[in-house]
Amino acid sequence: MAFFASLKENLKKNLKENLRGVKERWSEGIASLFTGEPFDDAFWNELEERLILGDVGVDLSEAIVDEMKHEAKKRKVSTKSDLKSIFVADIAHRLAAVEGMGQPFSVDDPPLVLLMAGVNGSGKTTSAGKLALQFSRQGRQVVLGAADTFRAAATEQLQVWGERAGVRVVAQKPGSDPAAVAFDAWQAVRASSSDVLIVDTAGRLHAKHNLMEELRKIYKVLEREAGADHIRTVLVLDAVTGQNGVAQAATFNQIFPLSAVILSKYDNTAKGGVVLPIACNLKIPIRYIGLGEGIEDLSPFDPGEFASALMEQDETQQDEMQQNKADNGGAQ
């Protein structure tokens, strides 16, 4: 419930600023489709179209609509509003069926090594800081590795997060080999018998071959030292990312099998439809969701709440429309 409460709070908080963002939401118009008269073929086409527009992908959108048609027939559903719960349940079910979905990382078998990956600005460093605090609060000894050596500022940024979370940061000077930093950080974990290592990395476009190779090298070093069983690879994905997110996930997933997606910035834009094909087709679980810039703003992903939020967001849109009308009325 914490996820939903903070989501709602954030949506309300940003009510006005979000007006523009609303147009970008993947759920735009989906809830309004489910009102009124009995449904016909046009309804199914429209639903499929809106899912595709919402970055769910052509094949998956088609599969969702086919499944719904089937369910509607089986249950003899005749109104669109009855279909609404079938739709929400279907989305939630598809997500929940992916192993690890919504499950925070466990430190049952320490050391746990997290390798953060993703494009520039997606929220890797911020998420690393948030995770460090969560593990530290569980009484775990955490080390952060500053393997984004491209810019001096990147290391400083991680050091700030380390201070906030109260954990040690292992860094070298800018321009150092990131794999060497990862190795150093691992040594620090060993020497201090720490439980968790979180390795931050530089943003990289999935299409940049040499940068992806560099990431593979970091992974190889950690795999050699810690063993694959202890490593979890994390793709941090900005919720605003559209279909390109699927390509990103697929390419990172080829470098090393991804253990998780963190869907960041869900407070900014409640898009995020792209997690459906990532979860359902690539079988990568969404484990956490970022709901703000603060160190506490990371919650376990909840597929049920995520699916329900589709309808909730439309209600927020209606609130906004009413608010807008009231504002305009006041101005006249």
Ligand SMILES: Nc1nc2c(ncn2[C@@H]2O[C@H](COP(=O)(O)OP(=O)(O)O)[C@@H](O)[C@H]2O)c(=O)[nH]1
């Ligand atoms: N609103 C919001 N902003 C976020 C979230 N996660 C990260 N950010 C912001 O996104 C920007 C880039 O984050 P950063 O962690 O530096 O991304 P990196 O380049 O992947 O390491 C920063 O301004 C963060 O404050 C989130 O969940 N919500």
Ligand SMILES: [Mg+2]
């Ligand atoms: Mg960073």
